């Protein structure tokens with residue numbers, strides 16, 4: 001049953017017609033519980049509130065699969081303005097972005113130029129930028145771009161997904177770059193040819209990745225809401241005397257709020273991933289796929305609008 005609903009929502013997440021309808025009719029189906037508004041200005045008070053509570057933030061301007069150069073440039077400009085706004089408002093926030101939103105499917109040169117402009121601006125204000133990882137067909141190109149840019153910009157992170165067979169090898173290749181990595185399980189629909197399909201294998205691989213990155217002395221963001229993964233990271237750090245300033249926990253906005261506060265109270269760094277923007281549909285559907293319990297507030301949202 002769980003697998004069926006997961007596949008169903010992942011299928012919906014890629015449905016362009018529903019995406020257009022969702023935008024056009026603007027009904028947010030309860031998405032406002034997990035998305036920080038359609039404009040960055042709406043996200044600012046939320047970030048301030050999270051910062052006041054001792055939580056750090058990374059903001060993501062929602063949107064992927066841009067197909068024209070002009071749209072990719074608009075996305076770049078939006079990222080730059082977000083960085084400027086973070087600095088102006090003295091927010092404790094990083095930025096996350098997707099390379100497809102900056103023209104990855106159009107040309108490598110375009111995405112590189114857009115990223116360089118963003119990273120130049122981010123460097124001015126000491127803002128870290130993390131490249132989210134998308135589906136497996138874009139993984140190698142994303143890692144190649146990360147390596148190219150990391151050689152020039154230190155304020156750059158990326159994401160590795162433990163469901164991919166190739167990730168352990170990818171991590172080894174990244175180690176010489178002193179990577180800032182968010183380690184996650186992976187959110188896309190992938191075939192058994194490239195990804196573990198058993199939850200246990202995905203979880204075990206995530207633990208291996210966390211251990212490898214931390215024991216190699218690299219900063220690690222553990223992006224998970226899973227108690228087992230969080231407990232594993234805490235124990236690993238204790239056993240190996242890994243300082244708490246070498247890692248952080250990252251969770252999505254609106255997910256496990258109490259756990260976020262508890263970890264912060266225990267003295268761990270917790271960063272909340274706060275998405276905003278008009279393109280909330282695909283993000284929202286992927287979250288439903290991960291956790292059907294989220295359907296409860298979505299259904300409530302439909303009837304309360």
Ligand code: FAD
Nearest residue numbers: 132133159184185186187223224225226250251252255273
């Ligand atoms: P799961 O494996 O989904 O769940 C394990 C257990 O955790 C559940 O049984 C339950 O006990 C508990 N749990 C999980 N969610 C909740 C909840 N909402 N409330 C209560 N309990 C819960 N994926 C990508 O592919 N690319 C990315 O760039 C990316 N970036 C991410 C950034 C962040 C900050 C986070 C947190 C995730 C990101 N993901 C990304 C998504 C990630 O890959 C997983 O799909 C997602 O986090 C679900 O896996 P999980 O480890 O949180 O828990």
